[in-house]
Amino acid sequence: MEAFIRARDLSVDFPIYDNSHRSFKKKVLNLTTGGRIGSDAGKHPVVSALAELNFDFSHGDRVGLVGHNGSGKTTLLRVLSGVYAPVRGQLSVRGKIASLLDVSMGLDPDATGFENIYLRGIMDGLKPALIRSKIDEIADFTDLGEYLNLPVRTYSSGMMLRLAFAISTSVEADILIMDEWLSVGDAEFSAKAAARLDVLVGNAAILVIASHNPALIARICTRKIHLEHGRVLSDEPVVPEVQ
Template sequence: MSHVSVKNLFLNYPLYQQAPIPDKPQIAHSVDPENSAHNHRNETLIRGGNNAIIGVRALSGISFEVPSGGRLAIMGENGSGKTTLLQVLAGIYAPDSGEVVIDGQTTSVVNINLGMSLEASGHNNITLRGLAAGRSRREIEERRADIAAFSELGEFLDLPVQTYSAGMRMRLNFAIATAFQPDVLILDEWLSAGDAAFRKKATARMQSFVEQAGILILASHSRALMEATCDRALWLDCGQIRAEGKVGEVANAYDEEMIRRQKDRDIRAQAELEAARAHATFVGQVDQAAQSENGRSPSGFYSFFARLSRIFLRAIGRK
């Protein structure tokens, strides 16, 4: 019997020289930062000595259990830690602390562009993915016809995967992932690129999968999909579990909160936009003044050097 158990998971996602040090003070906000959900997300950033961003608190104190036959939906805003959590469950990221115990063979489709050799043909990718997932050649050959039929790619399977559209890649990825009947299936946003017919077919296959007491863990933004395939739901908010329960109840609470946050954000975005416009007008006036002084156009050459010297000064200032 398959089982997934996660205990007190913590994961800080390190970033390496990807975030520049802010060189200007943040634009003043007209929104109370205490109530702002926008600020909330920034709080997960980890800052180093000189205020540079060195990491993200991606997961903080995550614990949950999925019993055999369980179907868990994971919802949350962009950047709330859904994909990171799925990648930890798939054994790709090692957490900083905490424990993940998965009893059963796991297959994950976290990104439709990953786990494929783009220059190899679809058929070669079936072999490579099967072998990578620990399947024998015999098993792969037994399943090949099924994968080809389910993906409906026909002779495209003889062409390199880089010639496929996003939807075709997703078809192949999903067909491979489900063909070997894993005990635990982990899916992330996989339906976004599928057409309606394939969505229906894939949903039916997922339902037959969970009927065989497999475990499904699905991250999605589609309420309809989550309600159709899952029984329980986990709401991730800034790397923490905000709520856990029946899928409908969690989704109601989640939707309400999202509407509230979006209002805050719209107000805030408007304020920022106005501040930015005011700033641009000011810069424009300065440029015009410079132009009338030098009698030269501020565009092109001038702005290029202005930018270059700004970069240079910033580099010196860092030392």
């Protein structure tokens, strides 16, 4: 099965229900950041976060999304992850998607580390036997030892991120969605985490990552899409750097 993502005239608007919308529109019209401001049929201001995007991502594509603040990168990643539905246009996806947009989301603070690993597996639709087979690997990776038997609310923020990262990166996915390169933990853990991410990215058929870091895009991407005010400004191959 070849993974793909196909968008046709894909658009996302955010209506803004605000009494002071007239002055609001005037103030934001001249900004260089953000999506374009228009208005809907009821004359409410609407931010056009993504406007009529057309693209095809296919097996092997490593797509870097770049663009100014508010150009639509995160909105596009959320649409691809299924968090937002397009307001107009079509999105077709073939392949299992793993989204690393908010790795801590869904952790239950009152459940132990082990229970959270199990719960996330259930939420991801994995069979209990498969989850059990993954638990040891995930637990080992976190280096949290006995803490995994304690409720997550007793963890430091770094410990919580270790657990969330280890769980979220234990998936097998055809399509990987990321907002910037995930960096978690102290120096030692973050080196381990980078190596784990490299493997995950290497195994994914398609990667879509938004980043403000040109060196990262040059290192891991094969294609760069530049968004501006929710539209595609350019879509070009990334030429590998000569060492």
